[in-house]
Amino acid sequence: MNTNLFNLKEKVVIVTGSGRGLGKCMAKGLAEFGAKVVVGDCNIEQAQQTAEEINTTGTAAATYVDISVRQSCIDLIKFTVKEFGRVDVLVQLTRVMAVEWASKNIRVNAIAPGYFENIMSGANVEHTQPEKQQQIVTFTPMARRGKPEELIGPVVFLASDASSYLTGTVLFVDGGYTAI
Numbered sequence: 537m538n539t540n541l542f543n544l545k546e547k548v549v550i551v552t553g554s555g556r557g558l559g560k561c562m563a564k565g566l567a568e569f570g571a572k573v574v575v576g577d578c579n580i581e582q583a584q585q586t587a588e589e590i591n592t593t594g595t596a597a598a599t600y601v602d603i604s605v606r607q608s609c610i611d612l613i614k615f616t617v618k619e620f621g622r623v624d625v626l627v628q629l630t631r632v633m634a635v636e637w638a639s640k641n642i643r644v645n646a647i648a649p650g651y652f653e654n655i656m657s658g659a660n661v662e663h664t665q666p667e668k669q670q671q672i673v674t675f676t677p678m679a680r681r682g683k684p685e686e687l688i689g690p691v692v693f694l695a696s697d698a699s700s701y702l703t704g705t706v707l708f709v710d711g712g713y714t715a716i
């Protein structure tokens with residue numbers, strides 16, 4: 537039996553939007569499990585900062601990407617292949633691709649986060665209001681926001697051989713929010 541299912545040492549992983557927030561936390565976590573990580577973000581300074589932090593103990597390279605621009609995504613893949621030789625995992629995802637790409641041995645799974653302590657850019661005004669905080673606690677069975685590092689286990693699981701027969705799934709990492 538393979539007891540090393542979560543080892544990512546042979547994997548090259550791209551994480552888009554990893555200049556800050558949840559993406560940054562997942563990029564760092566994946567690197568801790570041995571993955572070589574490409575940090576892609578439209579804020580290149582933030583991307584470089586994330587890569588610098590990873591490179592103290594792991595392996596990462598930073599590049600600019602705007603995921604809303606097709607050519608920019610192509611450039612991201614080219615950059616990754618040039619830096620690390622191939623792409624094994626892309627953390628970004630959409631479900632319909634799971635069906636289209638299953639026969640090519642490409643698995644596509646999604647993580648659907650609930651409310652996390654990292655409040656995404658632009659949402660600060662609403663999300664720091666006491667009423668909103670109370671609403672989140674009331675409607676989340678675990679009665680708290682998630683910690684960004686609580687996404688590391690799920691993303692490592694999906695990136696690793698531990699999830700080799702999973703495709704087209706959505707993993708709700710939300711403290712039970714969608715269960716009620």
Ligand SMILES: NC(=O)c1ccc[n+]([C@@H]2O[C@H](COP(=O)([O-])OP(=O)(O)OC[C@H]3O[C@@H](n4cnc5c(N)ncnc54)[C@H](O)[C@@H]3O)[C@@H](O)[C@H]2O)c1
Nearest residue numbers: 553555556557558577578602603649650651652654656657
């Ligand atoms: N934080 C939460 O509680 C929460 C909950 C549910 C879903 N989400 C989703 O998770 C994702 C990340 O959330 P977050 O809280 O880390 O946000 P964030 O604002 O902290 O970080 C987003 C990162 O993505 C980068 N980015 C934005 N547009 C980009 C583009 N077009 N191309 C490349 N990079 C781009 C930004 O520069 C930034 O570094 C978002 O899609 C958000 O909607 C977050």
